Amino acid sequence: MPDAAFQPRIVAFFCNWCTYTAADLAGVSRFKYAPNVRVVRLMCSGRVDPQFILSAFSQGADGVLIGGCHIGDCHYSEGNLKTLRRFQMLRRLLRGLGIDERRLRLEWISAAEGDKVRVIVNEMTEQLRALGPLGLPGRFEEWDREAGRTEAEAAGSEAREEAAHA
Amino acid sequence: MKYSYFPGCSLKGLGRAYEESLLPVMRHLGAEMNELDDWNCCGATAYMSVDEQLACVLAARNLALAEKAGARDLITPCSACYLVLNKTKHYIEDSPAIRAAVERGLGAAGLKCEGTTSVRHPLDVLVNDIGLDVIKEKVVRPLKGLKVAPYYGCQVVRPYATFDDAWNPTTMDRLLTTLGAEVVHYPLKTKCCGASLTGTLPEIGLRLTYILLKEAVRRGADVIATICPLCQFNLDAYHHQIEQRWGPVRIPTVYFTQLMGIAFGLPAKQLALGRSFIPFRMPSAKAGEAVAPRT
Amino acid sequence: MRITRTVKYEAERVRGFGREIMAVPGCETLLSCIQCGTCSGTCPLSVYMELSPRQVMALVRADFKDEVLRSNSIWLCASCYGCTVECPREIRITDIMYALKQRAIRDGVYPKRFPIPILAKEFTAMVRSKGRVTETLLVMRLFMKANLMAVLSSWRQGIGLIRTGRFVLKHERIQRRGELETMLAAAARDKEGS
């Protein structure tokens, strides 16, 4: 059962020309949407380095949203095509890591599509709520503890072995 | 080609000539019509006026039965049934409340409706699936010289039909032209005939019918072609009362399938032409004449 | 000449009525009505109505429940959907009319000897018990309830139907009537509960 009280955290990377402007338009139009999204402004979605996304997840994001201009409309002619390629690669990578690929989303939102920002953010918030927390920082700690235990055990058994040999 | 077939109450009663002509025409074109097992009334406009959730449950049973039978298309000749079944599909999709009611109702009978069956009007199937080329090949007695007013009525082309324009549909016009008939300009082709009122408020219903008949006569039509059992009854059965009030506007009204049957050379008996109040006969004199091309 | 004083007081508005109607699927678009009158211009019956469809829309939106539910307009709607497809704001006017008819029947404010709501009820009853409708029998029941004179004036149609073999006296019915009853009961019961 999805936890209604769970507030997913979404980090959004919006390009300056289309999606960031669309989010401004959503504001000017007073469209209401879920407060779970935090926007990082970049000049182009092409600037989104895969490490930004991994870093967002590892620091507690439950979802990452990338917003760029529609294909063919990129302010820098084709930065968004590069984004698309990287995005596909990243989704495969996330799947490999056991992270549900719905947690990473790429949307083309033009400067005129203020309402689309509202729809996408709301939709993604609901979807992440249904998926539940990703909780990577917690898992890292767990892994660290496990790794620590294994190390300690290994050290312990080594010590025992050494003792036996002695 | 195999189709599931939903006749609806009218085609078993007042509109039985529609079924009686539709089935042989489809057979003649090599299409198999399998009547939906144990279908029930679609609910029509009356049930919607009382309770729309239950109306949708009622209609959805037919959709569920069709899906259970594995039907891709459900041929629905009556305009009211066509509209109600399509509307129900839309409602189930759009309204969570109605979807829930339908799921509860159908669930109690072990049925479910996923919207996989398309509700199709025979006019749509004939022209868009079977095709005018195939139909043209079957025409052995072209309706030369016959002037037809194509009357679509209100409910079939709106608001859910996707196969034609809601205000100026042309599917039947093209079909009739293929049969060799001459289609007259009939701006009232989608005006309501008042069928739902003639029984209850005759003064109003009759006037609507009168306007349709008068305009068809004025445009020089020999016959009105309909695609709906209620329209056919309404335009055909009340001539006496209409003429008492407004003078003669005598013109027969037939189903488009009956005209198809005539053009295909099917025996008149098979086409239930005798079931009309105002009898229709091919203008044989005219058919014999050399018909000058009209502009 | 009879002189009546007409003024509408705020107390006559039933707050929330407009919102209730707009909650019906497809009816939420009523808010964007610009009162252009295309519905009335298209409607073949508007010339008989106490309130034109446009006025009905205005009154619903302004919460004038009584005026709307007691008017003959909602019962004259023949469901031809002309207004719905013509409306430049894509308001599903026909569906709003249905919603109004349902409320009028529920509240018992429809005109008592007016045959249309009676037909609707008789129709519904016949469908529930038989699963199908036999038109000739339905019309006879209607005439008996609403207007006996109509039976007499329609004798021509009756004879015509007999002559053309369309006068059906045997009820059309489905086989699994129990199934239908179960379904409708299940859908209705949970509806009350919710």
Next chain:
Amino acid sequence: MNAGAGTEIRTGFYICHCGQNIAGVVDCPAVAEYVARLPSVVVSRDYKYMCSDPGQELIKQDIREHNLNRIVVASCSPLLHEHTFRHAVEAGGLNPFLFQMVNIREHDSWVHTDHAAATEKAKALAYAAVRRVRFHTALETKRVSVHPDVLVVGGGIAGIHASLTLANAGKKVFLVEREPSIGGHMAKFDKTFPTLDCAACILTPKMSAVGAHENITLWSYSEVVKVEGYVGNYQVTVKRKPRYVNEELCIGCQECIRACVYKEAKFPDEFNVGMGKRKPIYIPFPQAVPQVVVIDPARCLQVKSGKCKQTCVEACADRRAIDFTQREELVQIKVGNIIVTTGFKLFDAKRIPQYGYGVYPNVVTSIELERLVTSSGPTGGELLLRDGRTPQSVAFILCVGSRDYRTNRWCSRTCCMHSMKLAQLVREHTGADVTVFYLDIRAPGKGCEEFYDKSLKDGIQFVRGRVAEVTDWAVTPEEEGKLVIRAEDTLAGLVRRIPVDMIVLAVGMEPQSDAQDLRRLFNMSCGTEGWFLEKHPKLAPVSTFTDGVFIAGCCQGPKDIPDSIAQAGAAAAEAMALIDRGYIEQEPNTAYVVEEDCSGCKSCIPICPYTAITFDEAKAKACINPALCKGCGTCVAACPSGSIRQHLFEDEEIMSEIEGVLSHA
């Protein structure tokens, strides 16, 4: 200037109430209090209007008094006020790029209703900015010179006015028009509202001025096909379509037209919207500029088949202006600014079959009526029905295709006034009864309400109601042979049937069918309706999101002639402001290579759309030309060794922002 690097970070934080716009939802004092406790923050304040003079003064004063070296302002969108605050920071004695802005209005208070959640969001965003700004370094803007020439695209009234304004100021203008003549829609009008002065009388002098101006290069029958470069330095490719007539040699005597082997004009004439006829060789209309004939390649026998007696060439004699060897030509020009004035197209009335356009010959559009009442039109200004009779009754249907969710949702703004003008002309010409069917009369311009008043007094009937249908079926004897309108007279509360002889459809304005292609060509945006999007609806109405590209007239949205001209003047002034300053400051957000990390893999080189990255063979390193780099950052994200970095968007800046938005609980 204070570089900040190496020294202690001292941050000043300011949160703006924006009246109630922000403070109505976000608890600003609470955010300021929270930020005050963050490391490196020396000053944290909330203030009613940060963008006001006292607000900016606050920043300047604090920089001096508290020796601040980083500034963060949480207020509206940086797209609106980043410049303002950078200025304030600079005026306070700090490098303007040691500043970061947080958007808590458009992205927070205006879009959220939950006050607590919105306040928490504001804190998280502020925290992220405070962390980010630590990594900011002092940067210098780069100045690029502005080419003084201007390209104007579209020769309607807006393009004409913009061109003349610039040319009169001594700027060189290239005016590119797709049609064989400039003039646009206005050239087709008979009179203009609300003054009823003759359109040709006021437009023709301006058109001639364009043709004669020494500073204007007019390329008619031409289209822009490619735009490269950036503000101040655009390279534009223009396609010049062959008109088979040498513009320099043709003197517009039209002897060739008279001599054409087609003795009769038989092809529908574009200027008279198909109601008049022209020959394959023609001049679009008598006042056309340039006064040069054009040959329609789809109609001319010589162009089509090469088999013609070429009587036109004979008639032209020794001027030899006709040239069948002309081919399409591509011309390249350099300009500093571009003004787009590509206009609109009219709604296709056939899309509403209920009104019978194309079915009933006496149903016409407003532009057709315009030609029918003009003395230069196909009937010589006599308003006649198609059968030659004079109409006794004429109806106007307004809002055709407009304010309609199924076609165009917008109001075309001019049709009310345009129809009233035509209604008055119809009454003047024929004395016919005129009925106007309207939804709302919109006459807000100067002199327009008075014009409405005059129309009422002239006896024009106004019926408030949208016409449901136009048919030719009669119910009463007086309806026989007429077009019958059925509509509700909504003010009277009556459904009416009104028989008339002629119906005029006031078709609305739509974006040009190739507006989307133009948008891509000039790197602009379109609103959902397809009109070109201005940078700000109030503060930057003729600017676009691309610097140096301006819009004016109806390509931005429906408007009348005075508004189009006002916008054209504004666009010309914006362009002149850039030209006269002579340079533009470029945002220093370019990418650069840290050479010692570059492995020379070359994977960045094909990624750059501006070929700003080259390979230095001697050093075996990538090398970025900052003059060409536009700062998208795509190469930065793609560099496998992390050796490409971007000013203002450094990895650690973005990473600390990510960390910031997430680490605030």
